[in-house]
Amino acid sequence: MSRGTPKPLSGFPEFLPAQREVERQVIEALSRTFELHGFANIETRAVEPLDQLLRKGETSKEVYLLRRLHEESEEGHAGMGLHFDLTVPFARYVLENAGKLEFPFRRYQIQKVWRGERPQDGRFREFVQADIDIVGQGELPFHHDVEVTRVMLHALGTLTSPDSIGLPGFTLQVNNRKLIQGFYLGLGISEDDGGVENTMRVIDKLDKMPEAKIRELLRDEAGLSDEQVDQCLALAAISAEDDSFADQVRELGVTHELLDEGLDELSALVRACAPLGNDRVRIRAELKIARGLDYYTGTVFETRLDGHDNLGSICSGGRYDALADDGRTTYPGVGISLGLSRVLVPLVNKGLLVADRTVPSVVLVALPDEESRVASDAIADSLRANGVPCEVAASAQKFGKQIRYAERRGIPFVWFTDRDGNHQVKDIRSGEQVDADPQAWLPPTNDLKPTIVRTDNQ
Amino acid sequence: MSRGTPKPLSGFPEFLPAQREVERQVIEALSRTFELHGFANIETRAVEPLDQLLRKGETSKEVYLLRRLHEESEEGHAGMGLHFDLTVPFARYVLENAGKLEFPFRRYQIQKVWRGERPQDGRFREFVQADIDIVGQGELPFHHDVEVTRVMLHALGTLTSPDSIGLPGFTLQVNNRKLIQGFYLGLGISEDDGGVENTMRVIDKLDKMPEAKIRELLRDEAGLSDEQVDQCLALAAISAEDDSFADQVRELGVTHELLDEGLDELSALVRACAPLGNDRVRIRAELKIARGLDYYTGTVFETRLDGHDNLGSICSGGRYDALADDGRTTYPGVGISLGLSRVLVPLVNKGLLVADRTVPSVVLVALPDEESRVASDAIADSLRANGVPCEVAASAQKFGKQIRYAERRGIPFVWFTDRDGNHQVKDIRSGEQVDADPQAWLPPTNDLKPTIVRTDNQ
Known part of the structure; x- marks a missing residue:
């Protein structure tokens, strides 16, 4: 220690x-x-x-x-x-x-x-x-x-x-x-x-x-x-x-x-x-x-x-x-x-x-409640199988807090699944939220890895 | 030293x-x-x-x-x-x-x-x-x-x-x-x-x-x-x-x-x-x-x-x-x-x-004579622009020796260009030799990087 x-x-x-x-x-x-x-x-x-x-x-x-x-x-x-x-x-x-x-x-x-x-x-x-x-x-x-x-x-x-x-x-x-x-x-x-x-x-x-x-x-x-x-x-x-x-x-x-x-x-x-x-x-x-x-x-x-x-x-x-x-x-x-x-x-x-984010994750899979962790893990594994780095939210906070959790790390997308099993993914930079299939969804190629940001005018 | x-x-x-x-x-x-x-x-x-x-x-x-x-x-x-x-x-x-x-x-x-x-x-x-x-x-x-x-x-x-x-x-x-x-x-x-x-x-x-x-x-x-x-x-x-x-x-x-x-x-x-x-x-x-x-x-x-x-x-x-x-x-x-x-x-x-080769090169660009080095370098650069690792032969030996040079390193392909500027690429494993365009040719994806060979029965 x-x-x-x-x-x-x-x-x-x-x-x-x-x-x-x-x-x-x-x-x-x-x-x-x-x-x-x-x-x-x-x-x-x-x-x-x-x-x-x-x-x-x-x-x-x-x-x-x-x-x-x-x-x-x-x-x-x-x-x-x-x-x-x-x-x-x-x-x-x-x-x-x-x-x-x-x-x-x-x-x-x-x-x-x-x-x-x-x-x-x-x-x-x-x-x-x-x-x-x-x-x-x-x-x-x-x-x-x-x-x-x-x-x-x-x-x-x-x-x-x-x-x-x-x-x-x-x-x-x-x-x-x-x-x-x-x-x-x-x-x-x-x-x-x-x-x-x-x-x-x-x-x-x-x-x-x-x-x-x-x-x-x-x-x-x-x-x-x-x-x-x-x-x-x-x-x-x-x-x-x-x-x-x-x-x-x-x-x-x-x-x-x-x-x-x-x-x-x-x-x-x-x-x-x-x-x-x-x-x-x-x-x-x-x-x-x-x-x-x-x-x-x-x-x-x-x-x-x-x-x-x-x-x-x-x-x-x-x-x-x-x-x-x-x-x-x-x-x-x-x-x-x-x-x-x-x-x-x-x-x-x-x-x-x-880099524009502090983690490799492209997606934060939101967690509606602690009981849904197994389901959220399964969604994350589907995304990973397609080469999409992601993480599941650490705790089942309110969704607004989970979005801020992603924002603080620079993670561009948050994945939501409702009680009926409908999936949506939100680009938290633009606010755009669309239906998505965890077996098939891919982010834009540019988002797959962190982008290096050059700021000459600091 | x-x-x-x-x-x-x-x-x-x-x-x-x-x-x-x-x-x-x-x-x-x-x-x-x-x-x-x-x-x-x-x-x-x-x-x-x-x-x-x-x-x-x-x-x-x-x-x-x-x-x-x-x-x-x-x-x-x-x-x-x-x-x-x-x-x-x-x-x-x-x-x-x-x-x-x-x-x-x-x-x-x-x-x-x-x-x-x-x-x-x-x-x-x-x-x-x-x-x-x-x-x-x-x-x-x-x-x-x-x-x-x-x-x-x-x-x-x-x-x-x-x-x-x-x-x-x-x-x-x-x-x-x-x-x-x-x-x-x-x-x-x-x-x-x-x-x-x-x-x-x-x-x-x-x-x-x-x-x-x-x-x-x-x-x-x-x-x-x-x-x-x-x-x-x-x-x-x-x-x-x-x-x-x-x-x-x-x-x-x-x-x-x-x-x-x-x-x-x-x-x-x-x-x-x-x-x-x-x-x-x-x-x-x-x-x-x-x-x-x-x-x-x-x-x-x-x-x-x-x-x-x-x-x-x-x-x-x-x-x-x-x-x-x-x-x-x-x-x-x-x-x-x-x-x-x-x-x-x-x-x-x-x-x-x-690994099945000692160098990253997929292709050895053969060198007909030392005067052709600039031309061979240009072919190599075309291949590199398409993401194909390659090297130009170190010296203008007989082609048989250049092929053995590739073999010793495990390089799978040798590139030949004749006096009229016709290009051919030879897979030295199979012996197959085909026409090829340096601006467009790609090796099979599996050949792009060295393959790890596992030999349990040594």
């Missing part, structure tokens, strides 16, 4: 039923789209051995460790931690099951992840991510980079459709690591002393720092000359909705084999994906995107939610030429991870998105 | 894609049934404050504690733990949101739970539970006990249907705490010195110990006389598929007000639910069922899976008159929890249940 009045735990968002319905419909729409593209669903366990989790240097401080309450040895302490993303567990899953999987392996995974950080604005300790990845065994042709981009654009297009969830629009920003690295190398920045890596790390902070500070860091930390700084900033300023970015890059006069490769890949990606854009979902070559983490080796993605720049990138990823390696075989991959909670929790908490 | 060849973690089951599909279809069928009965879905966070988790005495040793990797204070140590069931978090959720919920509140919750125990046969450290509960504010009439039983019978009936997942049959065993307690009190067993509670605890072990040992414990630990022992064992031996159990109880000659109340409730429950039974799902009054945990106050449930007695009860629950209490209001509840992993993991791991 639970006692007292508990308070919410900061960083661990939870939804009321009508809010959870928004999340469920988003997950359903994503799953549906991913499956239309042949992606299989998997789930991995919540825990990973700590040595796996700590490989990805930067995030190690955010890991939650597990310990059994009455653990006697200290061993349990350091043995396992909760996963902080879905990429590390997926890479482990691929290696563990490589002999049983068919490659290229397309999978999607929608699960909670945990990060033990101090919860700040928009930061969660528990949140849901939706990841798609394609992994090859030994090799993975570039066309799969195009494929994952198309799939995510399709998915975001579905979520933003006014006929579906009606999320705000998205801009998927793409770049290519080969392009940046090749450009830096062509500028004479050295790879050996960490110059390329440091330059990329500083450029990645362009959105967070004033340009003067960036210039200073490029000079002092990456060791760039003033001319190199100018060129790097010129590259980072390039942005286009089509492949015209390539000409802009070439006008900077830098040449390198790797730059050419990157330009070719990014151009091909933008050409293949731009036609999928519309007024809600756009793809854009954005040459300042670098992604801090160091394992990306080609295409990189970030995504902005229109009108919610403060959320940062809500959908990121890229190509990694070595997602996993078992000593004999390398598994290259390309994938994108959508921060579901990062998008939904703020919108839902502000009341911008909510 | 993940390296080496990781080994599975004992107690943390994971599925391959075709196995996960079984679990997904089970979850989908359960969710669908619960929603047909008006149950709203919620999810609660994975963690609870430790003081909430430790209330339920017996399981405290199984809790996983969380600690941040670089936690400086010892505070983080004891602050939070992973939930070990869905009842404790639900009770907390009800109290936390009581002002925003409508009562009676029907919810279902399908989530992972964690127990830090040593993994033994059939014991998991991470597993999925599917819970339904109805909670009232202040009061909750008995008819809701009947309701949850009917809902779970409906759900189990769906899972066992050969047209659906085809799980083995179930027997839902019911009893009533008032009946047992009233009987013991009527026998003169005292409530004050723990006699009733100790008797119940010993009787709960009937399946695990020889009768002689039970007799000894009833005498020594519960302080019963030989006659009382005989009567308690006689009560526990009663079992019936209808309300005839009540006459058998009355023949034992014990009377008590609470016994009458329990007999009335259990009889009403069995009468209302027995008609929902069939050759796969049965309900049975089983008077030895007591449930060890002490918060049940009326109806109690256990469930056995046919042919898998070793799994123990895979679906348990009951009525609790005080699920939660905020000092002003008490929230009574009645619910059942289905141990999804407990049922599925053994069946799936033995190969008894598996």
Whole structure:
């Protein structure tokens, strides 16, 4: 038994039923789209051995460790931690099951992840991510980079459709690591002393720092000359909705084999994906995107939610030429991870998105008196047999009260049966009441499941 | 990047894609049934404050504690733990949101739970539970006990249907705490010195110990006389598929007000639910069922899976008159929890249940040469627009190899387009190949999603 009045735990968002319905419909729409593209669903366990989790240097401080309450040895302490993303567990899953999987392996995974950080604005300790990845065994042709981009654009297009969830629009920003690295190398920045890596790390902070500070860091930390700084900033300023970015890059006069490769890949990606854009979902070559983490080796993605720049990138990823390696075989991959909670929790908490009812029930079967419960249950079962979610009134109150019971939950129909066994169903939104047969009656299709209501003008 | 060849973690089951599909279809069928009965879905966070988790005495040793990797204070140590069931978090959720919920509140919750125990046969450290509960504010009439039983019978009936997942049959065993307690009190067993509670605890072990040992414990630990022992064992031996159990109880000659109340409730429950039974799902009054945990106050449930007695009860629950209490209001509840992993993991791991393909794709769009990829993608998009999951061949191998690519994944159809733009689709199971229009072609409905194959004779 639970006692007292508990308070919410900061960083661990939870939804009321009508809010959870928004999340469920988003997950359903994503799953549906991913499956239309042949992606299989998997789930991995919540825990990973700590040595796996700590490989990805930067995030190690955010890991939650597990310990059994009455653990006697200290061993349990350091043995396992909760996963902080879905990429590390997926890479482990691929290696563990490589002999049983068919490659290229397309999978999607929608699960909670945990990060033990101090919860700040928009930061969660528990949140849901939706990841798609394609992994090859030994090799993975570039066309799969195009494929994952198309799939995510399709998915975001579905979520933003006014006929579906009606999320705000998205801009998927793409770049290519080969392009940046090749450009830096062509500028004479050295790879050996960490110059390329440091330059990329500083450029990645362009959105967070004033340009003067960036210039200073490029000079002092990456060791760039003033001319190199100018060129790097010129590259980072390039942005286009089509492949015209390539000409802009070439006008900077830098040449390198790797730059050419990157330009070719990014151009091909933008050409293949731009036609999928519309007024809600756009793809854009954005040459300042670098992604801090160091394992990306080609295409990189970030995504902005229109009108919610403060959320940062809500959908990121890229190509990694070595997602996993078992000593004999390398598994290259390309994938994108959508921060579901990062998008939904703020919108839902502000009341911008909510379901129009708090229960799945389309019909409340009214109860004339407690003795009629068996008959009302039978009516409800007839409706359910036709796929109509419904519930029988909890008590035999006056019909006016039963109607208000339905209203409070957003249930659109109330079913009445008189003493002679005549059935009528009332749409309590319009007040219209008509004869109906419990074996045959169906509500309008739109009423079968809760509708997500979007209110931008709150 | 993940390296080496990781080994599975004992107690943390994971599925391959075709196995996960079984679990997904089970979850989908359960969710669908619960929603047909008006149950709203919620999810609660994975963690609870430790003081909430430790209330339920017996399981405290199984809790996983969380600690941040670089936690400086010892505070983080004891602050939070992973939930070990869905009842404790639900009770907390009800109290936390009581002002925003409508009562009676029907919810279902399908989530992972964690127990830090040593993994033994059939014991998991991470597993999925599917819970339904109805909670009232202040009061909750008995008819809701009947309701949850009917809902779970409906759900189990769906899972066992050969047209659906085809799980083995179930027997839902019911009893009533008032009946047992009233009987013991009527026998003169005292409530004050723990006699009733100790008797119940010993009787709960009937399946695990020889009768002689039970007799000894009833005498020594519960302080019963030989006659009382005989009567308690006689009560526990009663079992019936209808309300005839009540006459058998009355023949034992014990009377008590609470016994009458329990007999009335259990009889009403069995009468209302027995008609929902069939050759796969049965309900049975089983008077030895007591449930060890002490918060049940009326109806109690256990469930056995046919042919898998070793799994123990895979679906348990009951009525609790005080699920939660905020000092002003008490929230009574009645619910059942289905141990999804407990049922599925053994069946799936033995190969008894598996999906007939490893990918959602119904169609593999063949690729004549790499230059045709754009055209093949367009065909795939046409099929997807009609709701047909498909994928384009990963490389332009010979058609024979592309067909084998589909076969290995269980994809039933391969789509061919010749140089003149004529389309044909081949059912690779039958070999039949017919003309088809990518804008209009649909597979047989049965092929739209993977079918669960049940193989009992492995």
